[in-house]
Amino acid sequence: MSLMTDNLIACAECDALHVWRPIAAGERARCVRCGNVLYRRPRMTSDQMLALVVGALLTFLLANAYPIVDLEVQGIRNSATLLGSIVALWTEERWLIAILVFATTILFPLIDLLSMLALFLTVARPGRPMIGFTTLYRFVWVLRPWGMIEVFMLGTLVALVKLSHLAHVVPGVALWAFGALTVLMAVVVSFDLRWLWVEPGRSA
């Protein structure tokens, strides 16, 4: 008896069994019982995803290297980067919040993107399985729900509105970079990772 039943898919939400069927790019297969998405066939190829991940990593660097916003009160200017805000929280001994913000906006998204880079690099060179492929894959699976770039982006906008009542606010480079990163991350995250196992072995 074989250990893997390659043609079966189980719904992650209701456990109903389905037979795996090839679908077109961009399509999604749904569970007949509960309607949950069983699997999605990515619209993009691995090469396109690789380019996208590299782009996201560069945007990530921009977003963290430049100030998000400049604030001017009575001639005094102050600017803040994301990391600078985290350091400010740390120095005033709000450790829990500092760690929480650092993990969800910098550490986890960065590990996610670097892991995706390694995964797609491996897929782009078939026949040379990278050691640690499964480890990276599981890493992404565990960390992904805790990356919150898009929530942070919305938080930034709320903070800007709040501050615009008090002072003169000048958006910085990083604000636009975070906006772009939000979009790029949304595309990266929409890639159904399980397809990485399907692609080499099974002809659709």
Add this chain to the structure above:
Amino acid sequence: MTKVASALSASQAGLLVCPCCGLVCRPAVRIGAWACPRCGTALASRKTDSLSRTWAFLIAAMLLYIPANLLPVMETASLFGAEEDTILSGVVYFWTSGSQGLATLIFVVSILVPLLKMGTLLVLAVSVHLRSSHSVHQRALLFRIVEAVGRWSMLDIFVVALMVGLVQFRTLAVIHAGPGAAAFGSVVVLTMLAARSFDPRLIWDCIKDDHD
């Protein structure tokens, strides 16, 4: 698209599903604990101790919800004196300063979502305990919504973090994070952990004998 293989669930068919890579495995020979042959993730028919873990995280979240709302999340010190903001007073501030849209947004993600999330998980956990087979589809949908929107409650934490980073004008005004921020952040993390511990397949397990 996909056709139904059978009316069976994977567990009824004696199969184990990898939560990480999705591989459906037939347990052949048992050597210690099951692990996915493809990615190595530990396999179990249902999430381990799903209900007790959900309860633990949920109760901790509900307890912390009280200081999260009573303690100030932000403290402002300026020339005009000191000011303390709780989550609710932040909403009131936006409402009275003419940003009703933003006030509504923050009210929904910071106050309504955590409350509804805890309430929903409570109902789901109790209904699974009672092995209820009522409105299974609605409960499954509720869980999906709760799991998807929970992360947005972190919004206020990020607002406070940025305000602290930005408003550091020593003589004019300085903003600090208040003790409520840590409590509120913990509530969000704990409710996310509670939702992740809950196994939605338990909802469907209760109806395995009758048809819907």
